Amino acid sequence: MSFVVNDLSAGYGQLTALRNISFSIEPGEILAVIGANGAGKSTLLKTIAGQLTALTGSVVIDGEDVTKESANARARRGILMVPEGRRLFPSLTVKENLQLGTATGREGEWNLDTVCELFPLVAERLNRRAGQMSGGEQQATAIARALVGNPEVLMLDEISLGLAPAIVVELYDRLGEITKRGTTVILVEQDVKRAVSVADQVHCLLEGQTSLSGRNLDVAEIAAAYFGTGH
Numbered sequence: 001m002s003f004v005v006n007d008l009s010a011g012y013g014q015l016t017a018l019r020n021i022s023f024s025i026e027p028g029e030i031l032a033v034i035g036a037n038g039a040g041k042s043t044l045l046k047t048i049a050g051q052l053t054a055l056t057g058s059v060v061i062d063g064e065d066v067t068k069e070s071a072n073a074r075a076r077r078g079i080l081m082v083p084e085g086r087r088l089f090p091s092l093t094v095k096e097n098l099q100l101g102t103a104t105g106r107e108g109e110w111n112l113d114t115v116c117e118l119f120p121l122v123a124e125r126l127n128r129r130a131g132q133m134s135g136g137e138q139q140a141t142a143i144a145r146a147l148v149g150n151p152e153v154l155m156l157d158e159i160s161l162g163l164a165p166a167i168v169v170e171l172y173d174r175l176g177e178i179t180k181r182g183t184t185v186i187l188v189e190q191d192v193k194r195a196v197s198v199a200d201q202v203h204c205l206l207e208g209q210t211s212l213s214g215r216n217l218d219v220a221e222i223a224a225a226y227f228g229t230g231h
């Protein structure tokens, strides 16, 4: 499955928050999107997911242009996002939250049993209300909820935000299990070192535009692009 973003722009009313972003990802690769607060990272993910309308450009999965499709239609194609802040239903149990993730109707390796194997801390808490769990447990549940929808492209928006370092390491450790099944991962991460350590490609945004992108970039170069001191 190929995934291409070409010349994508988006915004809010008068504000163009994202300008002319292009990249392509191979199956099973991880692309890290990095940039300072307000750089446009979440806007990029929301536009790919279809929650925001693209002003220019296209999102193409497996040769099919989905730019005009609704967010639900894209989810049925396997373009799924774990949003910043997780957005679980706090009064529902973990299991009920996971069951909502199957609404994509997609067949595949991921189901309640396999996500529980991947995240034992989710397995132990299936009957707990989501709102009663720790941030790390909620984040694992949010990722598991997206996985049961059997994504082709899994987008993760700042999964480490506000979590204890140990749980962040545990969550990142699981990414290999996800990509080895061919799922492509796009992750937004503020921690440049962590992003570089897991990603095959890095895409750096500065004020809505690409300041640097590619493979095998070094951390100093990325840091310069992140802060806009690279040129």
Ligand SMILES: Nc1ncnc2c1ncn2[C@@H]1O[C@H](COP(=O)(O)OP(=O)(O)OP(=O)(O)O)[C@@H](O)[C@H]1O
Binding pocket: 012, 015, 017, 035, 036, 037, 038, 039, 040, 041, 042, 043, 044
């Ligand atoms: N719902 C919205 N309405 C209006 N402007 C918005 C909205 N969401 C984001 N913006 C603006 O769009 C720009 C990009 O924001 P975005 O959330 O994509 O950045 P980000 O890189 O994800 O930052 P953060 O790390 O703070 O989440 C910012 O100037 C922001 O203020």
